[in-house]
Amino acid sequence: MIRFEDVSVTYDGAPEPTVRGIELTVPEGELVLLVGPSGVGKSTLLGAVSGLVPHFTGGTLRGRVTVAGRDTRTHKPRELADVVGTVGQDPLSHFVTDTVEDELAYGMESLGLAPDVMRRRVEETLDLLGLADLRDRPISTLSGGQRQRVAIGSVLTPHPEVLVLDEPTSALDPAAAEEVLAVLQRLVHDLGTTVLMAEHRLERVVQYADRVALLPSPGAPLLLGTPAEVMAVSPVYPPVVALGRLDGWSPLPLTVRDARRRAGDLRNRLRGLPYEGPGAPGPVPTLSVTGAAAPARRPRLFRRRPPEASVTGRPAVVTGLSVRRGRTEVLHDVTLSVAPGETVALMGRNGAGKSTLLSALVGLVPPSAGSVRVGGLQPHRTAPGDLIRHVGLVPQEPRDLLYADTVAGECAAADSDAGAGAGACRDLVSELLPGIADDTHPRDLSEGQRLTLALAVVLTARPPLILLDEPTRGLDYAAKSRLVTLLRALAAEGHAIVLATHDVELAAELSHRVVILADGEPVADGPTAEVVVASPSFAPQVTKVLSPQKWLTVSQVREALSASGPAGGAQS
Numbered sequence: 001m002i003r004f005e006d007v008s009v010t011y012d013g014a015p016e017p018t019v020r021g022i023e024l025t026v027p028e029g030e031l032v033l034l035v036g037p038s039g040v041g042k043s044t045l046l047g048a049v050s051g052l053v054p055h056f057t058g059g060t061l062r063g064r065v066t067v068a069g070r071d072t073r074t075h076k077p078r079e080l081a082d083v084v085g086t087v088g089q090d091p092l093s094h095f096v097t098d099t100v101e102d103e104l105a106y107g108m109e110s111l112g113l114a115p116d117v118m119r120r121r122v123e124e125t126l127d128l129l130g131l132a133d134l135r136d137r138p139i140s141t142l143s144g145g146q147r148q149r150v151a152i153g154s155v156l157t158p159h160p161e162v163l164v165l166d167e168p169t170s171a172l173d174p175a176a177a178e179e180v181l182a183v184l185q186r187l188v189h190d191l192g193t194t195v196l197m198a199e200h201r202l203e204r205v206v207q208y209a210d211r212v213a214l215l216p217s218p219g220a221p222l223l224l225g226t227p228a229e230v231m232a233v234s235p236v237y238p239p240v241v242a243l244g245r246l247d248g249w250s251p252l253p254l255t256v257r258d259a260r261r262r263a264g265d266l267r268n269r270l271r272g273l274p275y276e277g278p279g280a281p282g283p284v285p286t287l288s289v290t291g292a293a294a295p296a297r298r299p300r301l302f303r304r305r306p307p308e309a310s311v312t313g314r315p316a317v318v319t320g321l322s323v324r325r326g327r328t329e330v331l332h333d334v335t336l337s338v339a340p341g342e343t344v345a346l347m348g349r350n351g352a353g354k355s356t357l358l359s360a361l362v363g364l365v366p367p368s369a370g371s372v373r374v375g376g377l378q379p380h381r382t383a384p385g386d387l388i389r390h391v392g393l394v395p396q397e398p399r400d401l402l403y404a405d406t407v408a409g410e411c412a413a414a415d416s417d418a419g420a421g422a423g424a425c426r427d428l429v430s431e432l433l434p435g436i437a438d439d440t441h442p443r444d445l446s447e448g449q450r451l452t453l454a455l456a457v458v459l460t461a462r463p464p465l466i467l468l469d470e471p472t473r474g475l476d477y478a479a480k481s482r483l484v485t486l487l488r489a490l491a492a493e494g495h496a497i498v499l500a501t502h503d504v505e506l507a508a509e510l511s512h513r514v515v516i517l518a519d520g521e522p523v524a525d526g527p528t529a530e531v532v533v534a535s536p537s538f539a540p541q542v543t544k545v546l547s548p549q550k551w552l553t554v555s556q557v558r559e560a561l562s563a564s565g566p567a568g569g570a571q572s
């Protein structure tokens with residue numbers, strides 16, 4: 001159904017092809033997962049299937065890509081639209097209408113489907129993707145995850161034979177991601193839909209793949225095999241595979257269920273061993289979630305701790321905060337403070353209010369009630385030039401932060417805005433993700449590269465409060481682990497970090513504390529291990545595999561085993 005024959009793509013001005021000699025056949029009714037490190041060319045290959053590469057991106061495609069027999073070099077994307085549905089990394093750039101319902105219907109209208117069929121499919125899709133309440137909403141007012149659901153819904157309604165999906169779950173909360181993947185699997189099994197999907201969060205997707213195609217490094221040949229075969233050699237792999245590799249399991253587990261069956265002996269060796277979790281990272285000041293008791297909107301899952309006498313010296317203090325967007329109150333009576341050196345993960349379903357809370361902390365949205373103090377200032381009343389010394393936000397869409405024509409220009413501006421030494425930002429970029437060229441336009445960076453640049457721009461100013469909105473989209477595991485190292489070092493120096501994330505593995509690695517928002521209110525707040533272990537949605541893979549023990553990450557397990565010596569831990 002999809003066929004690559006000796007395909008190479010060279011972007012204009014690039015010295016070498018981004019991908020070369022690609023041979024791949026995806027038969028009808030198969031789901032193939034494309035994996036590989038950031039910037040290796042996954043989006044480029046997906047774009048070659050939908051025709052975006054080279055028709056929109058420029059550059060030269062050599063060899064042949066065919067979809068349902070049509071050559072994508074001689075067919076423009078709109079001449080492929082009846083067979084291929086595409087969800088890109090940036091849904092906003094693909095939307096053609098203004099409201100949710102219109103967007104879901106648009107693809108079917110262009111294909112001239114009967115009105116009753118369109119009506120039925122729109123209703124089904126609204127239900128399937130949890131969008132029914134948002135049907136009349138302008139797309140511009142949706143949260144990141146809500147937009148991603150609309151983007152997925154809009155390619156599902158015309159029932160295309162082929163789906164090309166670029167990180168389709170990157171903005172989805174864990175439960176929504178599972179639902180979307182289950183829907184895709186049903187399409188593959190029941191309708192024979194062919195799916196080619198790139199995704200970094202393999203813990204979410206690898207078990208749904210029939211086969212995995214690996215691009216191990218830029219320009220390297222593509223490796224194709226079953227998920228287990230490829231995971232055995234891949235430089236990118238999910239935590240269950242890491243655990244299996246660590247303990248020498250064969251075959252490697254791909255799911256939590258497989259791993260649990262194998263983990264009995266490991267659990268015995270780990271029993272009684274001490275672990276260093278992110279909940280106990282050295283001298284982090286004690287924290288508080290305080291506030292006047294709110295009118296009970298719903299039962300609290302966790303009790304609030306008693307108010308603390310003083311919150312002076314805290315980089316962020318939010319008291320009784322409510323925020324309205326349009327006619328809706330999207331945050332209600334939120335009270336929390338963040339201490340120096342503390343890393344807090346904000347989690348919760350799509351639309352829960354995480355980005356809004358971060359926006360309030362940088363003054364992008366004013367409080368409708370309550371107060372926000374950042375370094376003692378009211379962010380929405382403070383000039384940006386003054387605020388930059390107190391707080392920096394890496395937004396969900398890193399593009400919003402970047403305005404120069406080249407990576408070098410962006411970095412020079414960041415150095416000068418932050419009063420940092422020349423080269424500070426550029427050094428950070430190279431440290432986080434090597435291989436980003438100075439003269440590239442930020443628009444032409446891969447998703448992970450662009451995020452890395454935005455992170456470096458914000459981190460250059462080294463503000464006492466660092467806010468990150470979904471900071472691992474497009475990042476491979478290695479880049480993520482370098483990010484973790486960098487953020488840990490900043491926290492150890494006393495920077496407070498708040499990250500809104502759906503990446504449960506990242507939260508487990510990094511955060512001391514997790515705050516879960518639901519419908520604009522905090523419903524859980526506490527040390528990471530306590531909060532995530534109690535939640536089936538937010539527990540990382542290692543926790544699920546090793547429960548009832550409270551391990552969170554593979555690195556904790558590795559350290560505990562090596563500290564206990566070759567014989568393993570206490571066998572109680």
Ligand SMILES: Nc1ncnc2c1ncn2[C@@H]1O[C@H](COP(=O)(O)OP(=O)(O)OP(=O)(O)O)[C@@H](O)[C@H]1O
Pocket residue numbers: 011012014018036037038039040041042043044045057058440444445446447448449474475
């Ligand atoms: N339009 C373009 N013009 C020039 N270079 C480009 C363009 N698009 C992508 N590139 C370069 O091609 C390389 C591969 O990018 P691509 O987006 O395909 O990677 P990826 O594997 O999808 O990365 P990620 O996992 O970060 O999304 C990158 O180095 C990127 O800078």
Ligand SMILES: Nc1ncnc2c1ncn2[C@@H]1O[C@H](COP(=O)(O)OP(=O)(O)OP(=O)(O)O)[C@@H](O)[C@H]1O
Pocket residue numbers: 141142143144145146171173325326327328330348349350351352353354355356357500
């Ligand atoms: N102008 C607006 N009018 C009405 N509702 C809005 C407006 N802007 C945002 N919202 C709603 O506010 C809620 C909170 O959005 P926010 O972006 O803070 O959520 P989030 O928790 O960050 O979600 P995600 O995980 O999807 O990024 C969402 O339900 C969103 O649809």
